[in-house]
Amino acid sequence: MGDRQSWPLASRRIPAYAHGMEAIQVETLTKRYASTLAVDNISFTAPRGATLGLLGGNGAGKTTTIAMLLGILIPTSGTIHILGHDMARDRFAALARMNFSSPYIALPARLSVAENLRIYGHLYDVPHLEQRIGELAAELDLHEFLHRPAGELSAGQKTRVALAKALINRPDVLLLDEPTASLDPDTGDWVRTWLERYRAQSGCTILLASHNMAEVERLCSHVLMLKRGRIVDRGSPQELLARYGREDLEEVFLDIARDRGRAPEETVL
């Protein structure tokens, strides 16, 4: 991975918002499935340009929260505004300016990388699509497998393609579900470095769900700690470390998971 040192990213842009400064605004969000309360009355905001981490164990409600933010899952109650758009009423306007990547959702395996990017370029109405695909191929080093079927790529190559798909429309809000899952440390580090630079240069707001505490500590300016569908603590990684008297977020995570932590303070992002 060491030869990928050039970062010809898009020039810095300040996303336009309908109103307010928050890219993501969630109020009293709840999702109930029959007898299961998957997300329980959570509220948070993400300022523009921030990288917000969702941390929690399996079943904590991270994926459910992301699905509701994407409009693919209808909340039981509560409201979501993204880039000023109410997701209950006007989700398509927001979706055009968002994107999403998850290792658990595939791209059509028999189609080439270029064909996959072309499909999503059309779906997001990307202008000058072939030029954009060329830019992404250069930025994410896709050239060597641009015309190979997506299903024949290695995990690291698939991650880069998934990132290219997620960036095809130059999103103002990017939702990433475990972006470095199943990657070797070298590739994982490359992805994290790339995301840091992309956010800094594009002004994009990133919401990141991860089990990798070092990743969250490195990338996120704000962290929400989820447990059984509720936000049990929140703050910057440094604030959380100080509050729990720990040296890394993994220890904070374990304190919270095993109910041996301190009572949370209210910290508004």
Next chain:
Amino acid sequence: MRASLRRIWGMMYRHLALYRRSWPRLLELAYWPVLQMCIWGFTASYMAQRMGSTMALAGGALLGGVLLWEVALRSQMGVAISFLEEIWSRNLGHVFVSPLRPWELVAALIGMSVIRMATGVLPAILLAWGLYAYNLFALGPILVLFFANLMIMGWAVALAVVSLILRHGAGAEALAWSVLFGLTPFSAVFYPVAVLPVYLQPIALALPSAHVFEGMRAALLQGEVRWDQMAWAIGLNVVWTIGAGAVFASQFRAARVRGALLTIGE
């Protein structure tokens, strides 16, 4: 509108690119219609040789029925299987978090259905002309209405199938192949509605296809255009399409409530 058309094209491009890379999928499109035409074409030829001109007329109705029923079958499968391709490739999660509207997805599926139907049925029509000197286009301009009604009925049934897949997951995918075959006995493809028992005739008359095939036999055997049958077929198709569209919309919303669009599978 331009952005909508582009998204529709994006979804169609996804399927066209797949066919370009998969000759078995292309072969499958024409395989059954051509096979059906061979079986029923030779059967009709044999019967016409043995039993004379009356049987030749009946054979013509049989071939017309085979070809036109394939139009409905391929139209229905074209929508349902194109939707299933998204499930098989685990791609629905990406598609439904894009700005693609549900109606745009349906429009793309219908577009692919037209292409799939033409790819499957045209070789069979050419085969009927080449092997049995049977020219379906001799039915005249009314053939356009026959085609349109059967295609629309196929799409309506497919929307209902897609709704069931949204409700029950890929476990309902067998319906994509079988559901319209189940309507064949009531569609009066090869015999008039009057042949059915009286208590089954209302079922047949509720199907747009039964009116199309009554119209086809009138055109082939009596040389007349039955506008009353066409009016029934069009009216029923309007009702079926509205009904299927409402079911699809409600099941799509229900899938968003359950989170099925991310997890849909077995």
